[in-house]
Amino acid sequence: MIGSPEINKTIRRILSPSLREAGFNKVNSRQNWAWIDHCIWVLEIRAVGKYFCDVTGWPPMSINVDLGIYYDFIPSRHSDIKIGTQGELLPKPFQCHFENQLYCHIDQTGYKNHLDNPAEKERKDIWWVEPDGSNIEEVITDIKNSFSRDGLEWFRTYTNLKAAFNEIENQHNSLNKFYKAKYFAEYLKDREKINKYTQLFDMEQKRINM
Structure with a gap:
């Protein structure tokens, strides 16, 4: 079964350069931040995990991508926001003032046909990752394209105060x-x-x- 190190390596090779080009200052494979004027952009890649896998049938290393914008002039209502080594705020997407997510544009019908829940077959907010990792390059490339096509525009739109x-x-x-x-x-x-x-x-x- 493919593990996080292999997935992270593919993220760094395919997606990370696009994030840096877009202005992300702190690029850590799964957790990424940009400080743009008074806005903090957040992009986080999360595996769905074993429990979700057991309940739905999605492979546990399948991933979704959450986005957030945090405005530093709004006093935080979250006392547990992580602070970096330079004193910078490192919010999670759910701690942000605006939240969004990226969506999959790959035809995943062949993977999802066997799922029992019809709602799971229709999901577009998760990328199916085969247990052997055979489709991981296709997945990360689609995430890169989804970010460039949709995510970056959303970030830029709401950076306009x-x-x-x-x-x-x-x-x-x-x-x-x-x-x-x-x-x-x-x-x-x-x-x-x-x-x-x-x-x-x-x-x-x-x-x-x-």
Whole structure:
């Protein structure tokens, strides 16, 4: 069975150069970060693991790719964000203010036909990795192409703070939305929206605590 070292070697050979070219400063095979102005870009590659394999039938070394953008002017609500040797924040995608993922564009029908759950057969957010690793180059090449075609555009779109703020304002009303929006408004020096979202945040927090 193929192991992580072999997969990581293929990631470093095929995907890592594209990440560096796109501006990623810290490229560590599976966990990668870029510091762009006040944004931290995050790209993480994770194996689905044995438990997921046992439940669904996907091979355990199959992988998905999570993306995140963290804005350093928003006070963190996660006390466990890792800090690098230079004092830099190293958030995980789930700790970011925006999250996304890459999708597979390989026809994996032949691999997934035997799966019992119809929903698993339709998944596009996981790349099937054969236990012997025979398709790993095809998988990592498709991840590279998905990043170049879709992921990089998403990162660049929401590194524009006005576009990111607009997206937040269009989200479903919630404590998390109001929290992010008030700090965006503060950073962008929009006095009217600072007042608006501070009030909405305080009201929603009181409602939740009642």
